[in-house]
Amino acid sequence: xYASEENNVLLWPLLVYGAIVLSLIALIMxxxxxxxxxxxxxxxxxxxxxxxxxxGSARLRFSSQFYLVAMLFVIFDVETVFILAxxxxxxxxxxxxxxxxxxxxxxxxxxxxxxxRNGALDFGPDGKKILKAYKRMLNKPAS
Numbered sequence: 316x317y318a319s320e321e322n323n324v325l326l327w328p329l330l331v332y333g334a335i336v337l338s339l340i341a342l343i344m345x346x347x348x349x350x351x352x353x354x355x356x357x358x359x360x361x362x363x364x365x366x367x368x369x370x371g372s373a374r375l376r377f378s379s380q381f382y383l384v385a386m387l388f389v390i391f392d393v394e395t396v397f398i399l400a401x402x403x404x405x406x407x408x409x410x411x412x413x414x415x416x417x418x419x420x421x422x423x424x425x426x427x428x429x430x431x432r433n434g435a436l437d438f439g440p441d442g443k444k445i446l447k448a449y450k451r452m453l454n455k456p457a458s
Contacts, residue, residue, distance in 0.1 A: 383435055394423055 401408065401416045408415075430436060 380438065387430065387435070390426075391423070394419075 397419065398416060401412060405412065
């Protein structure tokens with residue numbers, strides 16, 4: 316057998332698979348067109364077409380706390396992926412891997428404590444201030 320014949324022999328399953336995928340896509344698109352609902356309501360052409368006319372602008376100012384929470388979530392989510400990968404390869408890595416992941420976790424705990432101390436995790440009003448104001452309100456003489 317020649318090299319080109321071997322490539323043709325190995326290529327035909329890929330072509331069959333591609334033909335099946337394309338035919339399924341065409342079938343799904345055709346069924347969607349035939350069976351799909353057609354309606355034209357007042358907000359159909361609007362963005363998000365929820366049926367409710369939008370009022371005002373979608374440009375709102377968010378507190379920087381939202382972005383900080385998102386960044387912390389991503390950081391600790393990536394940490395979870397690294398620790399999971401370490402857990403999968405635990406036997407192969409041995410004590411060096413254990414010490415490495417231990418240092419990694421200690422550094423993340425130090426960062427978490429630092430963020431906590433700086434107030435990055437303080438959401439909403441301070442509970443102690445609310446209690447002090449409530450006690451002042453109760454102790455205020457009635458007029």
